[in-house]
Amino acid sequence: MHKMILAALALTLPALAHAAEPEDVAAARIGFYKLVGLEMGALGAMAQGEAPYDADRAKALAADLKVLSEYQHDDLLMPGTSNTELAGKTRALPAIWAQPDDYRAKGMAFGEAVAALNEVAGDGHKAMAPAVGKVGATCKACHDDYRAKDF
Ligand code: HEC
Secondary structure, three states: HHHHHHHHHHHHHHHOOOOHHHHOOOOHHHHHHHHHHHHHHHHHHHHHHOOOOOOHHHHHHHHHHHHHHHHHHHHHOOOOOOOOOOOOOOOOOOOOHHHHHHHHHHHHHHHHHHHHHHOOOOOOOHHHHHHHHHHHHHHHHHHHHHHHOOO
């Protein structure tokens, strides 16, 4: 039985172990940010009163956002995956690779705002709403410089 599994692994691993294609990296990156957008969308709805405030749900959403903000996503920034090379497949601007330190700093600011949100997410609507707003400002700051208006 084990031998069969090993044989199957030996057959599949080489197929998986090739360098990532630029298109796949861009798609993974978009997927990553879509997850960020999903959690933030739910938090934003709660912050703006479109959804009822629920302390446990707010804490869970903030915690998921924290996991995402801690994801070390250098692999998603493979060179050759900007919207110059992959027109129509990504909104990532070449400026990301021209100013990697600033891009990273914008990512750090996002991470700090998310950490601060986690401190107060369960403390009532009045405490969480401004913290969600501060996270949103860090999304916008990065998008303004590094995300194209369209694909
Ligand atoms: C450090 C920079 C940075 C931060 C911070 C950031 N984003 Fe983005 N985001 C990007 C880039 C770059 C893309 C484009 C990725 C691509 O197309 O390859 C993107 C794409 C997205 C997408 C994918 C779908 C689309 O239409 O492009 C969503 C949704 C999104 N971001 C939401 C958010 C939200 C919400 C936040 C904050 C909670 C956030 N992002 C924080 C840089 C950032």
